[in-house]
Amino acid sequence: MDDMKNKSKFESTENTGFNFKKFLVTETYLAIFLIVVLVFLSILTKGFFSLNNVMSILNRFSYVLIAAIGMNLIIITSNIDVSTGALMSIVCIVIAAVGKTGASIWILLPVAMITGAVLSGINGIFITKLRIPAIVATLATTQLFAGVLPFVVEGSIYDLPAKFTWLAFEAKLFGLIPSSLILMFIITTIAILFMKYSKFSKKLYAIGNNSDGARLAGINIERTVIITYIIAGALFGVSATIIATASQRVTTTMASGLEMTFIAAVVLGGTSIAGGSGKILGTVFGALILSIISPAINYLGISSDWSDAIMGIIIIVSVILGAMKFIKRKKITVVQRRQDNEKPKIQVDL
Amino acid sequence: MKNQKFRLTFNMALLFILILLFITIACLNSAFLSFDYIIGVMIRNIIELGLLALPVTLIIITGGIDLSVGSTMVLAAMSGGLAAVKFGSTAGIIVTLLTGLLCGLFNGFVIAKLKISPLVTTLATMFLYMGIARGMSLGDSVYSYPATQFLGNTDIGGFPLQAFLYAAFAVVFYLILSKTTLGRELFAIGLNENAAKYSGIKTERKLILIYVISGLMCALASMIWLGRFTSIKYDAGTSIGLKVVTIIVLGGTSILGGLGDIKGTIIATFIIAVLNSGLTVLNIPIDSQTIVNGSVLVISLITYAILTERIKKSRIIKLDSTV
Numbered sequence: 001m002d003d004m005k006n007k008s009k010f011e012s013t014e015n016t017g018f019n020f021k022k023f024l025v026t027e028t029y030l031a032i033f034l035i036v037v038l039v040f041l042s043i044l045t046k047g048f049f050s051l052n053n054v055m056s057i058l059n060r061f062s063y064v065l066i067a068a069i070g071m072n073l074i075i076i077t078s079n080i081d082v083s084t085g086a087l088m089s090i091v092c093i094v095i096a097a098v099g100k101t102g103a104s105i106w107i108l109l110p111v112a113m114i115t116g117a118v119l120s121g122i123n124g125i126f127i128t129k130l131r132i133p134a135i136v137a138t139l140a141t142t143q144l145f146a147g148v149l150p151f152v153v154e155g156s157i158y159d160l161p162a163k164f165t166w167l168a169f170e171a172k173l174f175g176l177i178p179s180s181l182i183l184m185f186i187i188t189t190i191a192i193l194f195m196k197y198s199k200f201s202k203k204l205y206a207i208g209n210n211s212d213g214a215r216l217a218g219i220n221i222e223r224t225v226i227i228t229y230i231i232a233g234a235l236f237g238v239s240a241t242i243i244a245t246a247s248q249r250v251t252t253t254m255a256s257g258l259e260m261t262f263i264a265a266v267v268l269g270g271t272s273i274a275g276g277s278g279k280i281l282g283t284v285f286g287a288l289i290l291s292i293i294s295p296a297i298n299y300l301g302i303s304s305d306w307s308d309a310i311m312g313i314i315i316i317v318s319v320i321l322g323a324m325k326f327i328k329r330k331k332i333t334v335v336q337r338r339q340d341n342e343k344p345k346i347q348v349d350l
Numbered sequence: 351m352k353n354q355k356f357r358l359t360f361n362m363a364l365l366f367i368l369i370l371l372f373i374t375i376a377c378l379n380s381a382f383l384s385f386d387y388i389i390g391v392m393i394r395n396i397i398e399l400g401l402l403a404l405p406v407t408l409i410i411i412t413g414g415i416d417l418s419v420g421s422t423m424v425l426a427a428m429s430g431g432l433a434a435v436k437f438g439s440t441a442g443i444i445v446t447l448l449t450g451l452l453c454g455l456f457n458g459f460v461i462a463k464l465k466i467s468p469l470v471t472t473l474a475t476m477f478l479y480m481g482i483a484r485g486m487s488l489g490d491s492v493y494s495y496p497a498t499q500f501l502g503n504t505d506i507g508g509f510p511l512q513a514f515l516y517a518a519f520a521v522v523f524y525l526i527l528s529k530t531t532l533g534r535e536l537f538a539i540g541l542n543e544n545a546a547k548y549s550g551i552k553t554e555r556k557l558i559l560i561y562v563i564s565g566l567m568c569a570l571a572s573m574i575w576l577g578r579f580t581s582i583k584y585d586a587g588t589s590i591g592l593k594v595v596t597i598i599v600l601g602g603t604s605i606l607g608g609l610g611d612i613k614g615t616i617i618a619t620f621i622i623a624v625l626n627s628g629l630t631v632l633n634i635p636i637d638s639q640t641i642v643n644g645s646v647l648v649i650s651l652i653t654y655a656i657l658t659e660r661i662k663k664s665r666i667i668k669l670d671s672t673v
Contacts, residue, residue: 082592126648132655136599136605136651137651139647140648141644141648143644143647144645146640147639147640148641150638151641267470305487306484306485308477308484309482312482316460316474319466320460320466323465
């Protein structure tokens with residue numbers, strides 16, 4: 001009997017704490033973690049918050065976030081894209097080739113977005129029309145994308161005109177805020193609104209949660225997934241533009257390996273890789289944390305060679321913590337199910 | 351019955367492709383046919399990937415995936431190499447194997463006990479292990495030591511030592527998968543993990559076991575690798591995970607789990623070997639090997655998708671609901 005009382009007490013605290021619980025989502029934890037890290041850095045390091053360093057962090061943050069938003073859309077539909085790095089390298093080379101002719105950013109950006117969208121659309125078609133699991137399909141296209149480049153260009157395209165690097169060096173709001181940051185801000189705002197209010201975003205969650213159910217509810221899964229890949233591809237294109245225009249020499253491996261960072265930002269942001277859940281806001285924090293780590297390590301006087309390891313630890317710990325929450329919840333429901341058998345009138349509120 | 355018949359023909363088709371490729375390349379350039387080239391270059395170059403493909407086939411059959419093999423290899427080679435510099439070859443070998451074991455154990459623990467998807471786990475540990483290797487070496491290379499040189503460069507009767515190792519392991523893994531209860535259990539886990547669990551299979555323990563095996567094989571492969579190349583940098587293993595998965599998928603193992611065999615993986619290993627060294631013989635630049643690998647993977651995936659579709663249609667009950 002005592003046991004039962006304790007359990008019901010436990011339950012009641014759970015119920016009263018529900019509002020509080022709603023507040024304690026992944027984004028809050030991430031924000032707290034981020035603030036702690038920033039305070040820690042401001043005490044321990046000198047010059048971390050210098051204008052130059054902050055701007056370089058924000059630049060990295062902006063291209064990571066823009067691509068991570070695209071990746072987030074894909075992952076919500078319970079697919080994945082590991083070809084992003086290779087895809088973005090192609091986009092970099094394409095716009096470098098266009099930029100060589102002296103084209104301005106107003107041509108480069110659309111070209112980049114279209115190239116990204118087309119290549120990513122190929123991924124989408126592979127996955128939906130041929131029903132190849134996303135991880136394998138994009139693994140294959142990674143090799144195709146990475147393999148094509150050396151045929152087309154030898155190593156790099158260099159001596160690019162000043163017009164090409166205009167976005168990175170001259171386009172600054174009030175002579176201070178880099179344009180990449182503005183691009184990022186616009187895209188993030190649109191993405192958050194889009195995910196909150198559009199019908200299309202509901203389809204993404206539905207497909208990720210239960211693709212059979214979504215199909216029966218009348219969603220055209222194939223088309224939706226392909227469109228998602230195309231949108232993501234356009235975002236990868238924007239991100240690639242920011243990367244490519246940062247230097248006068250664009251190499252064929254400029255963005256290779258970045259897909260891991262993007263996936264990490266998404267996973268860190270609390271999006272389940274199984275699909276059907278996840279918010280853009282979480283991805284924002286995830287991307288910011290990942291962009292801060294590497295310079296932070298530098299300023300703390302630790303060799304930058306450890307940055308990958310620390311990033312890996314943060315990702316795996318965050319994934320494990322996320323799973324622990326899930327396991328705990330599962331255990332509670334099991335206990336309650338047993339109670340239900342004994343006393344069918346107890347309401348389960350979880 | 352139907353399924354078995356299909357798999358047999360699939361392996362036959364693979365074998366046919368292998369022979370066809372071999373003959374084509376041999377016709378185009380007779381230098382390819384020399385014994386030295388086939389044994390010394392073609393076989394030697396593929397052994398590490400082949401050794402990794404064996405345990406990863408088991409993992410993929412359970413519905414998992416291991417993308418961290420490349421990083422595990424680098425980390426094992428790195429820690430072993432550093433230990434060997436200080437304490438000699440024996441310590442090097444022990445540390446290498448221990449590192450492989452620990453890496454595999456960690457993967458297995460996180461996947462089996464914490465129920466995190468294998469894809470995320472091994473993606474994260476791929477990052478993590480490579481990062482640790484980079485941190486440990488401070489971006490420097492690690493150099494081979496006598497034991498690894500022995501493993502990587504010894505010839506027995508004209509054949510490299512690692513070829514014998516590969517043959518032995520191929521047989522062992524074939525037997526494990528097709529003749530033992532463990533093999534059956536792995537298929538069961540891949541088809542339906544919950545059903546497997548409730549029919550009395552200790553799924554968690556089995557999963558951890560195969561990831562540990564994978565880690566150990568990485569360690570072994572890393573020693574051969576280090577011996578062959580004399581020095582390895584932390585980023586040497588980045589694309590290995592993908593190459594291994596290419597081989598396995600080409601070999602007809604379903605990435606969704608529950609279907610596949612070692613024979614297919616072995617034949618696929620040789621197809622990739624013939625392709626890679628064949629292209630080198632034909633003076634096609636090394637970069638193009640990536641695109642060839644990619645096309646091979648795409649073609650095999652499409653073929654495989656069409657074949658399974660046909661099989662599905664021929665069945666009365668539709669088994670797959672994830673359409």
